[in-house]
Every structure is written in C-alpha cells, then in structure tokens.
Amino acid sequence: MGLLKYTIYRLLQAIPVLIGISIITFLLANLAPGDPVRLMLQGQQADEELVRTIEQRYGLDQPLHVRYWNYMTGLVQGDLGYSIHRDRPVSELMLERAGPTLLLVLSAYVFAIVTAIPLGIIAAKRRNEPTDHISRIVALIGVSTPSFWIGIMLIIIFAVQLGVLPSAGLVYPWQPPEAAGHDGYLEHWIESIRHLILPMIALGTLQMATLMRVERTQMIESLQEEYVKLARAYGVPERTILRKHAFRSAQLPIITIIGLNLSTALGGAVLIETVFAINGMGRLFIEAIQQLDYQLIMGVTMVLGAIFVIGVVITDISYAYIDPRVTYGERE
C-alpha cells in the first residue's frame, strides 16, 4: 500500500514542477523575436488583413496571460494544443514522434549501463593498475566530448569510410516489416538494430562515462566496508564479494545518476536526432522553435518534462527496492 501512496504523492509533487516548466517555456517562446504568422506566410507577400485573420483564428491577438490561461485550461483537459505550422493537433504529432526518441534514449541507457557497470567494477578491483588508468582516461574523454561530435565521427568512420552501418534514420521495430520494405521480421529487426547502433553509441557515451566513474568510486568505497572485510574473513570468494556483497549497496548513487541524467539524455537526443536524421521529438522541437510554433514548443517541452518527472519517480521507487533502509515515508 505504501508504494502506491508514495507514487501518487510523488506524482502530485510533480505538478508544481510541470507548471513551472510551462510558465518558463511559454514566456521564453513568446518572448523570442519574430512573428509565427509571418514566418508561416514566408515567401508570400504578407497581407496585413490575412495576418490579422490568422492571428484571430489561433487567438494570437490576445494578451499573453489570457493565451497562457487558455493553453493551460486546454492542457488539463488533455488537449496539448494545435500546431499552426503543420495544421495538426500537437498530441497526434507527439504520438508519432515519441517512439523514436524513447527508443533512442532507452537503448543509449542500456548501452551505457551494460558497459559502464562491469568496467567500473573492474577498475575498482584493479585500482591504480593499468586497466584502471585506461578506463579512467576513456571515461574522462567520454565525459568531455560533445555527443554530436562523437556522432559525426562515428558517421565518418563507420558509414562513410567503412560503409558498414547506416548513418541516417531509424527502422522502427514496432512497425510491420512491409512498411519498411523488408521481407520478414528477422531482416526488419536486424535492420532496426543496425540503424540504432551509431546514434545509440553517440548518445550513450556520455552516460557510460559518467556512470563508470561513479561505479568505480562507489565500488572502491564499498570494498572497504567492514561487511566486505567480514565476508572475506568468512572465506567468501572474491568473485562473490564483488558481485554480491560489495555490489548491491554501491548501486544507489548509480540509480540517482541514471534518473537525473535523463534530462541530459533527452537534451542530447535533440542533437543526436539532428545528426542522424531521426524523426523524433528532438528534431520536431528544433523545427518548432525555428517556426515559432508556440503550441508545438509547449507540447514537446511538457511531454519531455513529464518523461523526466516520471523517470525521477521511478528512480526514487527503485531506491527502496535496493536499500531496505529506505521506506516510502512511513514509520514502523
């Protein structure tokens, strides 16, 4: 029961956060120079009458606070707004674009976790040995290199020079194979993976490097705990100590980092989608800003904000799963 109550409580706590995000985004978007209607009519001679008609139709002639109020009343009723530039409801666009972004971010995380944790453990175990030094240098490079640059380098090496992997777009595994022109599911899925590899590495490297550094530090600390010494004194093999006794308590900060870095990962996805020509939310967001498509900007931001908030709540919940000392705010 505690878990459900706690989850609801945390989600309710997220509401003020989302309201804050909405106000800031709304102001920033509207304060940006330029007029969305004139941008839309670009190329045509801007007819004052036409501009005014369009503004009236989308409520752009009203004062800012009224427009914000209108937008928010729509939002609480589940209406994400309407993209004037694309002439489609924002929610429809979101449904189309959220899949690729989530696929990219999740696969980048999987890549980061499955590489960073074993590497971090090995570095901690072989502290101050060559393995440790190499992994620390790799981590330092990973942390300090921009993801879009890694993406471009990967494209140059693997797509242009070697020609072994595709450099643009994604193949969505949830689509039927025929839609992508593939003969069967096997080919379809192999193609999905092949398309995913480069953007996944480009986006995941930063996460991997961050996680590895934290994993190393935590494991070093954990390996010096009294209970690890006790396990050694009772003849527990070193492998078991690494994988069980020292490992579990070292993972709490990792979970925190994973949760908090969701914002970095989502932000990085915007760049990576551009570099790899992936039609996800990130690219949609950039286009929306260029076109000053207010409601689309708002929609993307709110959805990304919600994903982040949910990620943090999941992080908090998984704490208690790993550490029995963490309770959901109830006393025994």
Add this chain to the structure above:
Amino acid sequence: MSEPLLRVENLKTQFFTESGTVRAVDGISFEVHEGEIVGLVGESGAGKSVASMSLMRLVEDPGEIVGGEITYRGETLFGLEEGPDGELRERDEMLSESEMRERIRGREIAVIFQDPMESLNPVFTVGGQLREFIELNRDLSSGEARDEAIRMLREVGIPDPAERYEEYPHQFSGGMRQRVLIAMALACEPSLIIADEPTTALDVTVEGQILDLVDDLQDRYDTSFVWVTHDMGVVAEICDRVNVMYLGEIVEQAPVDELFYDTNHPYTKALLDSMPRPDRTVDELDPIEGVMPEAIEPPSGCRFHPRCPDAREVCTRVHPETLEVDRADGYPHRTACVKHDVFDVDYDGSVPLEPGDEAETRVGGTGTEAGADSNSSSTGEEEPASPDGGDPQR
C-alpha cells in the same frame, strides 16, 4: 603440555607507506591452547588489530606480513624460508590463498569485529547473511543452513529468531547485532574465534550481557578465543592468559591472575593504574602520560621509555627481549623490561631519566637487543636495526 592450537612466532607485519615503513607488528610470539581465551591488550595503535588480522592473512594493502611463523594445528598459515638465492620466500607447506579461504577462514578461524553497526551488510537480511556463511563453511544445504541460522540466533538470545531472520540489520539494536555476529562466528563451528574489540562499541550494560554470553557459549562449544581489547576490565572478566602489546611488541605475557597480582612491566602497571579496580581504593586514577609514539619511528631502546616512570639511562639504549621471568599455572610469565633481574644490563647502576632527558632519545633504531644470553647487551652499544634482520626473540 599438548601442542597449542595456534602458535605465533616472531610475527612481523609492516605497512609500506609513502612516509616510511610502519612496523605495526614487530616480532610478537604467543600461543593459544584449546578452549582458552587469550587476551591481546594495549592502547589504540599498539598493533592488536593488525596482529589479529595477520593470523588469517587478511592484512590489507599496503600492509604485508614480512616475517615470522603462524602455525595452526600443525598447518603453516604463514612461514618463510631462505631460498637458494638468499632471498626469503614462502615455504612450500604454507597454505595457498585459496586454501586459506576454503579451509581456514570461517571454517577453522572466525572473527567478530569491533563495530556491529558496520559489520553487517545493510542491504541483505540478517538471516540471509548468516545462512550464507554457514552454507559456505559447513557444507550444509540452503535449507539446513537456514535452520541452523535460526537455531544459532536463538542460542545467542535473540527473541523470535524465525521472524528476526527475515529482518534487515537496521532493524536490530547494536547489542542485538553483536549477538548476530557472535552467532555467525559460532555457527561456522570454528576452533578459534578472533574477537576484535567486540564490546567496545556497546554500552556497559550490553557489554556485560555479551561477555556473559560469550563465557557461557565458550564453556559449551569449547571454542578458543583471541580477545583483542584495550579494556583491562574485560580482560579480568574473561581472559585466561593475556598478552600486553605496546607499539607492535608484546611487553608482558602471563596468565590473567599472575598479570594482575604480580605485574612486572611498568606499562602493564600503568594500564592497570589507569582503570578503576574493585580490589583497590584510590583517590584518583592515574592516566598514562603522553601518547603512544608512531610505529614508523619507534623510540630507541625500550619503546616505552619516553613514557615510563621507571625509565633510566640504560632504557634508552637497550631494547629488551620478552623473556621468561616466572612460571604460573604451568604457563610462562614473560616480560620485556630491564628492571627484572634476568636482564643483566645493570639497571640499578644506571642514572634515572629526568623529565626532559627524553630529548637525548634517539629515534629510528630499535636499539640493542638485550637478553640473558645476548652478548651485545653488555657492550651497551647501539646497533642500527636492519629491516628484517631483527634478532630472533628466543
């Protein structure tokens, strides 16, 4: 007397740090017989814990056992010999690391650590940790180990053991956790338990309960103990024989009553004077002056002389061996103080040290080894000690 369970001879453990070599344990010898509780007493930094961890070969980097011999039931836990190239090397019969892990640690020698709050893993259930160690060291199935764990929890006085089995360490009080750690040690059915200040972190009433419990369990299981403590009160209560350590050396070794009533070494005497005793009435307790010097550059001569009320000039020059001065209950009473007659170094004719004379004290060297059969003792000359070429203690 039968062969001792554990025999430690001239054990030396050093830490190789950037600021120099720390001689944490510097040539100690003692024995533990079946069913005995042997105390290892001294101030913080005397090398008690390092000595006890050396017994299981669990000294952590940058520490290393550099000399001596540890024999447990005829097996060589540690032993060096001179190789054909003149270098010291591990003896063939010395147990390998995996033999230590599989046959000795937990199975034959178990430990109880000082801090019950830190010694249990916070993310696993108490029962699960207990079960794991039992399973590992007694070749029981998971189910049998579980039953045994619950039985042991009951044995050490934990109420509702079956329910507490499923709980996590943070749900236990300090005293209860220490009971769990004792259960852990006993449940592996070792012949020797190293208890490293197991009651220091507990309050006095709980300490009393734990000591009673150990006394009671020790009678029933006939386990031997090496009991590391700084508390002479605890020593009086449970130990059979005592080793007093100062700066990496054993300065006095005797059965407990002999040590208390026929105290030989001024350090032991100072330790005893610094605590309240029911058999003596004093107006004020007498703390030991100063702090123990660093083991990195021990004082010359007798290491205790800068703090010793009875120090004389000879003490700054002569480093006393631990020699047998008496016998009590069939055990030797050994001491390392030149005041005693067996040391033929003319203590009585030497000038007493005044406060301030310590400035003359040379540090760094261990000074001359003095012993009844040592001819260097009469010359009174200092010889710089080579790193591992210290004189044998007997």
